[in-house]
Amino acid sequence: MTEPIARIEAALTGLGAEHEPPVGWQSRVLAAATTRKSPKWWWFAAPAVAAVVVVVVILQQPDEPGLELALTFDQGNVVVRGDTSLHAGDVMHAAATRGGPYYAVWIYRNDLLVMACPGAIQCRVTNQAITADATLALGRYSIVALSSDSPLPPPKGRFDGDLARAMEAGAAVRSKNLTVR
């Protein structure tokens, strides 16, 4: 082996030695992994689970409304539900019922935060609900409603990390996804 090649090999060996993974990656992985467990057993158990859920819901009427997330859209003068025909420029209204003393609606496009309510100017807060109004652009949206008995960690900007931190903090989460083409 010639000395120049040995130098290249040595340089390859040390490549990136100065880089460390971002702080807290293990907890983010754990949080994400535990919320993304394989759903395979559900395929078989789903009918039974659904039946049990229906019975439980009927028997246990909740004293207070839980966290709910509803999306409606303005397309010109038409208000629609569902996302089958969404276009750039349509306006989405993401309304979440307030399930706890601390609550939020976070909207992500292509996994990056584009709006956080409360706080953004497009947010409306009432005693019962919080609504975020967003004009849609092309891309994949994730809309997340959160509620908690303790303060929510402020979002840092990326869907996975923000959601993992919120769930670690004990927040209840409802989310919906849609794509604007």
Place this chain on the structure above:
Amino acid sequence: MYRYCREALRDATLADDVQQQVFIEAFRDLPKFTHRSSVRTWLFAIARHRVLDAAKSRRRAQSHIEEDDATSVPDPRPSAGERIDDGRLRDALVACLDKLRESVRTALLLRFQQGFTFEDMSEMCREKPGTLQAQVTRALPVLRECIEGRTGGAL
């Protein structure tokens, strides 16, 4: 793992995402791990796939951004024939790795940065050990020529 993802992708944010994805996948698939290889080999096999996927997605999204990484060329150049110092070598090496095919870059990183044997790499890459060895052996002189061409010095 992070070093490998970062050097293979040359993007800290993407490397962070891919590394997380690898461990999430590993966490999910751990019951399916058959112990035919070491855990490290198994993890890097997942990583290799996810790195290739990420690179492919990025290429599709940014196909219009194809510019020469001229800004990373050390400047000023040493005089012709002068020995390249380690800093210049590293910078030029990074730039030259970018010019290689992804499969070759992966093989080089797995072999030297991560220290895997060709047999381990064979399991990860689904290639014969001899094929990988040939890839690596051929790539080193190519890297040398590229590095010396970029820096104007001698290794």
